[in-house]
Amino acid sequence: SLPGFGSDDPRAGLKAWEHVLGAATCAFSQRPGTPRVHPPVSRPVFSAIPFSSSYGAFLAAVSVTMALQARTKSGVGQRIEIPLFDATFTAIGSRGLRYHKVKAPHPAFSWSRQLPTKDGRWFMYVHGNKRFEAFIKEIGLAEHRDAGASPEELGRRFDEVFMKRTAMEWEAFNEAVGTEGGSCNSSAEWLKHPQALESKIIQDFEDPELGRFRGAGITPRLSDTPGEVRSPRPKLDAHRQEILKELQTRKPIAAEAEKPLRAALEGVKVLDLCIILAGPTCGRTLAEFGADVIKIDSPHRNPVQSHNDINRAKRSILLDLKTPEGQKIFWQLVDQADVVLQNMRKGVAEKLGIGYEQIKARKPGIVYCSLNTFGQLGPYAMRPGHEQIAQAISGMQLRYGGGDKPALAPYPVNDYGTGLLGAYAVALALFNRNKTGKGQHVDSALAYTATMLQTAFLQDYPGKKWDEPSGQDALGTGPLYRAYEGKDGWLFLGAKQEDLSRCAELKDLAGKQGAELEKALEARIKGLGVDALVASLQTADIGAYRILLDSNALMDDPLVIKRGLSLTREHDEIGPVTTTGPAPRLSRTPLVVGRPAPKPGSDAASILGDIGLGGEFDRLVRERVIVTDGISAIS
Numbered sequence: 117s118l119p120g121f122g123s124d125d126p127r128a129g130l131k132a133w134e135h136v137l138g139a140a141t142c143a144f145s146q147r148p149g150t151p152r153v154h155p156p157v158s159r160p161v162f163s164a165i166p167f168s169s170s171y172g173a174f175l176a177a178v179s180v181t182m183a184l185q186a187r188t189k190s191g192v193g194q195r196i197e198i199p200l201f202d203a204t205f206t207a208i209g210s211r212g213l214r215y216h217k218v219k220a221p222h223p224a225f226s227w228s229r230q231l232p233t234k235d236g237r238w239f240m241y242v243h244g245n246k247r248f249e250a251f252i253k254e255i256g257l258a259e260h261r262d263a264g265a266s267p268e269e270l271g272r273r274f275d276e277v278f279m280k281r282t283a284m285e286w287e288a289f290n291e292a293v294g295t296e297g298g299s300c301n302s303s304a305e306w307l308k309h310p311q312a313l314e315s316k317i318i319q320d321f322e323d324p325e326l327g328r329f330r331g332a333g334i335t336p337r338l339s340d341t342p343g344e345v346r347s348p349r350p351k352l353d354a355h356r357q358e359i360l361k362e363l364q365t366r367k368p369i370a371a372e373a374e375k376p377l378r379a380a381l382e383g384v385k386v387l388d389l390c391i392i393l394a395g396p397t398c399g400r401t402l403a404e405f406g407a408d409v410i411k412i413d414s415p416h417r418n419p420v421q422s423h424n425d426i427n428r429a430k431r432s433i434l435l436d437l438k439t440p441e442g443q444k445i446f447w448q449l450v451d452q453a454d455v456v457l458q459n460m461r462k463g464v465a466e467k468l469g470i471g472y473e474q475i476k477a478r479k480p481g482i483v484y485c486s487l488n489t490f491g492q493l494g495p496y497a498m499r500p501g502h503e504q505i506a507q508a509i510s511g512m513q514l515r516y517g518g519g520d521k522p523a524l525a526p527y528p529v530n531d532y533g534t535g536l537l538g539a540y541a542v543a544l545a546l547f548n549r550n551k552t553g554k555g556q557h558v559d560s561a562l563a564y565t566a567t568m569l570q571t572a573f574l575q576d577y578p579g580k581k582w583d584e585p586s587g588q589d590a591l592g593t594g595p596l597y598r599a600y601e602g603k604d605g606w607l608f609l610g611a612k613q614e615d616l617s618r619c620a621e622l623k624d625l626a627g628k629q630g631a632e633l634e635k636a637l638e639a640r641i642k643g644l645g646v647d648a649l650v651a652s653l654q655t656a657d658i659g660a661y662r663i664l665l666d667s668n669a670l671m672d673d674p675l676v677i678k679r680g681l682s683l684t685r686e687h688d689e690i691g692p693v694t695t696t697g698p699a700p701r702l703s704r705t706p707l708v709v710g711r712p713a714p715k716p717g718s719d720a721a722s723i724l725g726d727i728g729l730g731g732e733f734d735r736l737v738r739e740r741v742i743v744t745d746g747i748s749a750i751s
Contacts, residue, residue, distance in 0.1 A: 303511030379406025397535025429710020518587020610659030
């Protein structure tokens with residue numbers, strides 16, 4: 117089941133509409149570090165994208181597949197609950213991360229930003245790439261940075277440089293240099309974009325009522341057992357008789373006592389070669405379902421990005437794959453592995469000798485998962501990218517920012533969502549391997565996830581209107597579904613016209629409609645205390661919640677902590693760190709949070725011991741094939 121609030125949550129009886137949940141989980145807040153078009157920062161911003169529902173669906177798909185995997189061992193099913201409030205914490209992710217005794221570095225100037233271009237468009241540049249230095253030298257800004265130019269001067273010069281080319285010219289320039297960037301498209305443009313169409317994340321269908329219909333395709337992708345859109349959207353109630361007939365012939369199954377079973381992925385070994393967020397989130401999810409996940413990081417990359425957020429429950433080794441002995445160790449680990457995860461651009465793993473076909477030749481039953489920004493198909497498949505670029509190219513940034521300037525969504529939703537879809541694909545492939553003995557290649561991409569998150573709007577058909585709320589001024593969809601400012605904060609109201617008569621503070625407004633009602637509600641609520649009004653609305657069975665804008669306050673909420681959604685634990689050499697916790701609740705194979713993210717490289721001895729090289733540990737450390745110190749876990 118996917119309730120708004122969990123069955124054991126004291127708020128279980130509340131009307132938990134999508135944006136009521138958004139109010140409760142800081143979804144109305146601006147992403148830190150994003151320049152606002154409209155200060156002040158205390159004002160909420162409505163996003164039409166249903167974060168809570170989408171993440172509930174992602175986690176439900178993963179959990180159901182894991183339960184089926186467990187059933188192949190035990191023969192019994194189980195009960196699954198994914199509260200949508202809880203699910204949103206997977207999306208919150210790094211927004212909830214907090215160090216209590218150390219400080220994470222914050223650069224005075226970020227090169228990752230939206231930039232205006234010659235043709236009046238916006239371009240998202242991201243500097244997290246090895247070709248960044250070559251890029252700023254090419255555009256003539258390296259000398260200004262090295263001379264100590266102020267952040268303001270660097271920002272002004274960066275804007276001036278980008279005004280010399282069109283957005284598409286900058287795309288070509290970035291591709292030639294090998295750095296990261298993409299045009300900020302509208303959703304309508306993404307529906308026609310060559311990458312969307314050739315990667316098949318956007319496809320054409322025939323709808324029984326709308327006719328020609330263009331919308332989202334399939335993700336994740338499985339090489340041997342691919343999914344497909346099996347039929348058009350049916351008309352409502354079209355299959356009633358067919359379904360009722362099935363129920364009449366099905367024999368009742370006696371309920372069994374709920375007994376814990378082994379973890380769904382117990383005995384499954386995973387090699388996680390990924391960096392940043394999406395890939396390691398996939399590995400973390402597999403670890404929470406019981407897999408033994410070995411996180412392999414390069415000793416040449418310092419720090420390990422987002423380590424304390426996404427590497428809990430894993431074992432860590434810093435292995436130099438550029439050395440012959442490092443490669444030999446990797447292949448010995450492959451011999452014992454069931455799953456390999458990587459998040460490189462198309463073709464990069466093959467150049468390194470660790471692509472799917474190369475590993476399959478040695479380990480035919482391997483499940484090999486590729487996660488990146490653009491996928492394995494289409495003209496952009498070879499391009500690098502990050503969360504910001506997936507939001508830019510798919511229309512998310514323009515939707516959230518509005519006409520003045522694109523803006524990033526409050527959470528890195530494509531990264532975490534792609535990690536979950538990767539875990540879903542791996543679980544499906546393992547489930548199939550249980551029956552056939554065959555592995556396969558599975559993949560997903562940030563641009564695919566961005567498309568899935570926007571499926572309610574990424575549609576084209578005769579008569580389509582692009583009228584969903586957008587921009588930094590957006591508060592909701594109408595007078596009865598929007599944010600309102602009260603005397604001491606903001607609340608979200610989700611109601612029907614007939615509901616108002618049940619609320620003492622608002623019942624005299626029940627006869628008003630449209631703009632008149634909206635103006636009257638604004639005036640009335642402005643003079644009322646938020647907590648008292650929310651309590652009155654909830655008592656009247658009307659959807660309402662105080663809008664939370666402070667993620668630290670959310671993570672410190674005693675109820676959030678009690679539900680295991682906020683975890684504060686000691687981390688090696690760092691002290692206490694607060695992170696988000698997992699949401700799915702499985703009655704027989706409950707998730708295990710696992711230990712905090714370890715010091716990078718600290719599990720090398722045990723990992724080498726697994727492959728009979730424990731006695732070589734000291735020599736490998738001396739020769740720097742294995743590194744155990746000097747790589748930071750704070751980024």
